[in-house]
Amino acid sequence: MISLPSFVGARLVRALLVIARSAATRQSLYSAAARFAPRFLLLSLSVLLPHSASAASAPSGDPIKLGHYGSLTGKDAAFGVATRKGVLLAIEEINAKGGVLGRPLAYLVEDIQSKQGESATAVKKLISRDKVVAVIGANASANSLEAAPICQNSKIPMMAISSTNPRVTEVGDYIFRICFIDPFQGAVLSKFAATTLKAKRIALLTAVNSPYSVGLSDVLRQDFTARGGEIVAAQKYNEGEKDFRAQLTAIRPLKPDVIAVTGFYAEAALICLQARALGIDVPFIGGDGWEAPQLIELGGKAVEGTYYSTYFSAENDAPEVRAYTQRYLTRWNNEVPEGVSALGYDAVYLIAAAMTKAGTTAGPKLRDAIAATKNFPGVTGNTTIDAKRNSAKAAVMLTVKNGRSVFFESVTP
Amino acid sequence: MRAHHLPPESLNPQLSTPLSEFLQQLLNGLSLGAIYALIALGYTMVYGVLRFINFAHSDVFMVGSFIGYYLGKHVPESTVWGGLVILLAAMLGCALLGMIIERLAYRPLRGAATLNVLITAIGVSLLLEYSGQVFFGATPRTFPAVFPSANYSFGSLVISSNQILVIVVAALLMVALQLIVYRTKIGTAMRAVSLNPKAAQLVGVNNDVVISFTFGLGSALAGAGGILYALNYPSIDPLMGVMPGLKAFVAAVLGGIGNIPGAALGGLLLGTVETFVNGSQWSTYKDAIAFAILIIILLFRPAGLLGKFTVEKV
Numbered sequence: 001m002i003s004l005p006s007f008v009g010a011r012l013v014r015a016l017l018v019i020a021r022s023a024a025t026r027q028s029l030y031s032a033a034a035r036f037a038p039r040f041l042l043l044s045l046s047v048l049l050p051h052s053a054s055a056a057s058a059p060s061g062d063p064i065k066l067g068h069y070g071s072l073t074g075k076d077a078a079f080g081v082a083t084r085k086g087v088l089l090a091i092e093e094i095n096a097k098g099g100v101l102g103r104p105l106a107y108l109v110e111d112i113q114s115k116q117g118e119s120a121t122a123v124k125k126l127i128s129r130d131k132v133v134a135v136i137g138a139n140a141s142a143n144s145l146e147a148a149p150i151c152q153n154s155k156i157p158m159m160a161i162s163s164t165n166p167r168v169t170e171v172g173d174y175i176f177r178i179c180f181i182d183p184f185q186g187a188v189l190s191k192f193a194a195t196t197l198k199a200k201r202i203a204l205l206t207a208v209n210s211p212y213s214v215g216l217s218d219v220l221r222q223d224f225t226a227r228g229g230e231i232v233a234a235q236k237y238n239e240g241e242k243d244f245r246a247q248l249t250a251i252r253p254l255k256p257d258v259i260a261v262t263g264f265y266a267e268a269a270l271i272c273l274q275a276r277a278l279g280i281d282v283p284f285i286g287g288d289g290w291e292a293p294q295l296i297e298l299g300g301k302a303v304e305g306t307y308y309s310t311y312f313s314a315e316n317d318a319p320e321v322r323a324y325t326q327r328y329l330t331r332w333n334n335e336v337p338e339g340v341s342a343l344g345y346d347a348v349y350l351i352a353a354a355m356t357k358a359g360t361t362a363g364p365k366l367r368d369a370i371a372a373t374k375n376f377p378g379v380t381g382n383t384t385i386d387a388k389r390n391s392a393k394a395a396v397m398l399t400v401k402n403g404r405s406v407f408f409e410s411v412t413p
Numbered sequence: 414m415r416a417h418h419l420p421p422e423s424l425n426p427q428l429s430t431p432l433s434e435f436l437q438q439l440l441n442g443l444s445l446g447a448i449y450a451l452i453a454l455g456y457t458m459v460y461g462v463l464r465f466i467n468f469a470h471s472d473v474f475m476v477g478s479f480i481g482y483y484l485g486k487h488v489p490e491s492t493v494w495g496g497l498v499i500l501l502a503a504m505l506g507c508a509l510l511g512m513i514i515e516r517l518a519y520r521p522l523r524g525a526a527t528l529n530v531l532i533t534a535i536g537v538s539l540l541l542e543y544s545g546q547v548f549f550g551a552t553p554r555t556f557p558a559v560f561p562s563a564n565y566s567f568g569s570l571v572i573s574s575n576q577i578l579v580i581v582v583a584a585l586l587m588v589a590l591q592l593i594v595y596r597t598k599i600g601t602a603m604r605a606v607s608l609n610p611k612a613a614q615l616v617g618v619n620n621d622v623v624i625s626f627t628f629g630l631g632s633a634l635a636g637a638g639g640i641l642y643a644l645n646y647p648s649i650d651p652l653m654g655v656m657p658g659l660k661a662f663v664a665a666v667l668g669g670i671g672n673i674p675g676a677a678l679g680g681l682l683l684g685t686v687e688t689f690v691n692g693s694q695w696s697t698y699k700d701a702i703a704f705a706i707l708i709i710i711l712l713f714r715p716a717g718l719l720g721k722f723t724v725e726k727v
Contacts, residue, residue, distance in 0.1 A: 073551035075650070113551065208697050236696045240656070242646035245441040246691035252569075253434055266553060266648060273647070277564050277573050278437075298555045298648055 059099025063106035064361055066091065066348065067126035069137040069147065070161070074114025075240065075266050078292030079139035079340050083161050084109060086341030087136060089331050090348035100352045101359070108132060112143060123147040127154045133361040134159065136347050139340060140264075140289075141165035141212040148175045155363040157370055159347045162288055162311075162340050165215045169389040174367050176389045178347045178380070179311055182212070185287055186219025188309050188395045188411045189260065193285060194227045196397075196409065197307075199257035203233040205247060205271060207263035210239055216262040216287050232256050239263060244271045248278050258282055264289040269299035276302040283307065291339050296403055303400045310339035312380045313396045313407040324379040339380070346378035433569045438692050439685065444576035444645065446684020447583035451638035452661035453668070453676035454590060455631035461671035462607045462627045465519070465527070468534040471658020472541035473510055473632045477503040477639025478556065478649045479549055485557035496560035500582070503640045504633040511632025512625050519628075520621070545651030553650040556643035575644045586637060587677050590630070594673065599626055607671075660687075660703070667707050669720020678718055683707075 068087055070080030091105045099105060108130050110122035119138055126132045127150065135151055135158045138144045144163035151158035152172030160168050160177040164185055169175050193199045202224055207213035221231050232254045235247035248271070251259065259275070259282055261268045268290050275284070283305060290308035299306075314325045314336050324345065328337040337345075353376060354369035355361055376383040381393040399408040452474055459467045480503045488495040518537050522530045563574045594600040602623045605613040614620055642657060643649050660683060668679025683703055690699040710718060 073546070075553060077552045235692075237691075238697075242648065243441075243445055243688075243691075246438060246688045247696060249434060249437045249441060250692040252437075270646065270648060278571050279564070279566065279569075294553070294555075298553075 059095060059102055059104040061103040063104045064100055064355070065106045065108055065130060065132040066351070067123070067130060067132035067135045067137075068107065068109045068344075069112055069119060069122040069126065069135065069143075070109070070139055071114040071143075072109070072111040076114040076140060076264060078265065078294050079162065080111070082292075082338045083137075083139060083340045083344040085328070085332050085335070086337065086344030086346075087348050089328060089341075090345045090352075092331075093327070094348070094352055100355045101361070105348075105352070112138065116142070117146070119143040119146040120150060123150045123158075127151070127156050132156065133355075133363070134351050134366065136344065136351075137161060138163060140210070141168055141215070142210060144168045144175075144177075145171070145211060148172065151175060155367075157351070157363065157367045159351060159370075161343045161347060163212070164288065165211045166388075166390075167211065167215075173371070173389070174363070176370055176385060178343050178350065178378075178383065178391050179288075180393050180395060181390050182215045182287075183219050184392075185309055185395060186216050187223045188397075189216075189285055189287065190220050190223035190227060190229075192307065192309070192397055192409075192411055193258050193260070194224065194229055197258055197283060197285070199229065201230045201232045201254075201256045201258075203235070203251045203254065203256035203259045204231055205235050205237060205244070205251075205259065205261045205263070207239045207267065208236045210263055212287075212289060213239075213262045213264075217260075220260055220262065237263070237267065239267060241267065242270055243274075245274050245278065248275050248280060252278060252280055256282060259284050261286045262289070265292040265295040266298070269295050269297075269303060272299050272302040272306060285309075288339060291398070291405070296400060296405070299400075304402075305400065307397050307399045307408060309395045309397055309411070311393060311395065312337070312339040312342040313398060315407040316396075320377065321379050342378075342380045346376075346380050346383065350376050350378065350383065437570055438688055440570065440572055440576070442685030442688035443681060444572075444579050444684075445688055446664075446681035447579045448638055448642050448645070448657065448680075449661045449664045449684050450677045450680025451583045451586065451634055451641065452657060453665035453680045454587065454673060455634045455638075456662050456665040457668070457670055457673060457676040458590070458594075458631045458634075459627060460665070461673075462603050463624060465530055466534065466662070467628070467631070468531070469514055469518075469537040469541060470631065470635055471654035471661070472538050472545070473507050473514075473654075474635040474639040474642070474658060475545060475649070475651060475654035476510055476541065477507045477636030478643040478653065479545070479639075479651075480506045480636070481559065481640045481643060482554055482556055482649060485559050488559065490558055491561040492559075493561060499559045500637060500640050503636040505636075507636030507639070508629040508633040511628040511635070514632075515625055515628040520624075542651055542654070549651055551651060553648045556647040556649050558644070558647070559640075560644060562644075573645075575641075579641045579645060582637065582641060583677075586634060587673070590634070590673060593630070599623065603627055663704060663707050667710060667717055669717030672717070672719045675717055675719035682718075 070083050071077050072080045091107050095104045108126060110125055112118035112122050123135060126135060135156055139162045141163040144160040145168055148158060148168060148171035152174045155174060158175050162179050163177060164179055164182045166181045169177055193202060204217050206217040233251045235251060237244055237247060261271050261284060268286050272284055286308040288310045291310045295303055325337055350373060354366060358365045358369035371385055373385045383391045386392060394410055394412055396410050397408045398405045455470050459465060481499045484499050484502050488498055514537055518533050519530060522533055560578060565572055594603060602618045605618050606620055606623050610620055664679035664683040665676045668675030686706060687699050687703050690702050
């Protein structure tokens with residue numbers, strides 16, 4: 001007697017295996033999917049587009065396509081999601097005021113899922129299939145480095161959001177960034193540790209598979225030793241790891257005054273948790289990779305009293321920051337804007353201003369206009385794109401107090 | 414604004430010697446190794462009975478963590494009974510999942526070429542991982558502290574209660590597994606099927622029941638491993654099983670695949686070596702060194718540390 005479920009189950013598995021074995025069927029299935037996917041995507045986009053152009057002085061004409069690639073899911077999702085919110089807010093505001101050159105801005109986004117290799121695919125899609133005129137992204141330097149050569153070769157300007165490794169803009173003259181670079185950030189952290197925290201001995205924890213972390217650690221080491229301090233330990237880990245007890249146990253007997261973790265928030269939170277469990281009480285410092293709500297969610301009490309550098313604090317008293325923060329709170333359900341949201345916001349406005357000045361969205365002219373940006377009034381500070389296509393800006397140090405990130409001080413090295 | 418001066422001496426400087434650091438690393442290594450051992454037990458048991466590597470095992474481990482995450486919301490935090498309820502629920506849930514997978518994906522292929530079943534196992538593994546991303550979301554979640562957690566220090570040696578829990582639970586489960594396999598009827602039946610499935614059928618063993626039970630048992634161990642791992646490393650996500658699963662598989666092979674004490678030994682060895690290398694200056698090479706040790710051991714003892722090749726007698 002054969003029971004029905006097992007009969008069906010067995011047949012299903014056998015059928016799937018037969019399909020898998022038949023190469024011809026597989027080929028035709030793939031090609032059918034490939035043929036229909038772009039059509040489906042364009043259809044869904046055209047449904048979404050009218051939403052962005054709904055306003056009093058509705059801009060008309062072909063939408064100007066801005067592409068954004070970032071991690072909306074996965075380990076680094078906090079950055080991509082926050083950036084997207086800043087970018088969307090800017091696009092909506094610009095469209096409400098009449099768009100750019102009389103045309104609405106259209107927002108196209110690709111999720112790189114916190115994975116290696118996805119950035120290149122995402123950017124290729126945005127440029128060749130969706131025909132964007134400019135690309136915004138990414139957050140992590142590793143992802144920007146992957147995508148930059150593609151944008152450079154296609155002559156589409158790319159504005160990296162929070163990629164602080166200097167190599168990103170060195171790829172070519174179409175690659176810009178709206179944030180500061182690690183030589184600056186490392187010097188900021190070093191000065192903060194030496195003068196505010198009065199540290200003479202630092203232990204470094206570097207994520208070796210992240211160019212951002214390696215670059216930041218190098219600068220921090222050089223700058224701190226130049227100030228007369230000592231790097232007592234330099235331990236390494238890989239992104240994605242969960243167990244850091246071995247490295248922390250090796251650091252513990254060397255008694256550093258401060259421990260610097262130059263990687264991202266997911267590991268930083270676990271490192272702080274495990275360090276406190278091992279009885280390590282010293283303050284921790286980190287770079288802009290720490291900024292995410294998950295840092296506090298995961299780290300809890302262990303991250304209280306830690307410090308990290310970033311580009312923006314919502315508690316800044318400047319009028320344009322307060323106005324922006326208010327608009328962001330209203331738009332996104334009382335979520336406080338983070339550094340990367342403000343950077344995304346500024347990136348869109350800067351590109352829009354460049355388009356208006358150049359009078360066109362064509363690659364080379366747009367690139368020149370962006371490169372010539374001087375004293376652009378962004379919410380992350382007065383922005384000038386320098387000769388190396390980086391933005392010089394002040395950095396702020398935040399600290400975690402009572403479960404929130406609060407402004408501590410503003411540092412210029 | 415708080416000014417940070419040099420922290421007070423929270424550790425007795427005299428006891429912070431190389432010996433105490435060695436002991437601390439050893440402790441860290443044992444607790445990591447206990448988790449690998451627990452997962453390795455599942456691999457080794459299924460291989461021992463069925464000569465089949467269940468690649469989906471590491472993802473059952475991940476599902477166990479998520480069962481604990483969702484149930485943890487309904488149980489008060491930091492209580493012993495709450496933690497035990499979650500542990501048992503995860504073990505049961507995973508046992509069920511394991512039996513369902515066996516029923517739907519592996520049983521229809523019994524008797525087919527080994528390669529086909531292996532590919533199916535990989536398929537199930539990918540299915541679990543990416544369905545997990547769809548249903549649970551790909552962002553890492555914070556696992557709740559379901560057991561009361563405290564840190565105990567002996568001089569400058571610090572061990573957390575979660576680490577002790579891992580070692581104790583892993584040891585208990587291994588002993589229980591040995592008892593089941595060697596002292597119960599179903600255990601005898603498992604050993605019979607592992608020696609010769611056709612002969613076992615001839616003497617009246619119901620192979621289907623035994624194999625389902627084996628998968629259920631192995632998956633329950635994976636579920637326990639998932640909860641214990643998530644207690645120590647509270648960030649869980651649908652792809653969390655990949656690396657620990659790979660390391661546990663290597664540990665099972667290291668100890669002799671198919672051999673239960675071998676899996677335990679392999680897990681502890683791998684965890685300890687990995688921790689010591691991780692704390693040294695060669696930490697970037699820790700995986701390379703751990704797997705190099707595997708290769709060297711297999712060169713000299715091809716069946717693993719405690720394994721023995723069974724000679725096929727005609």
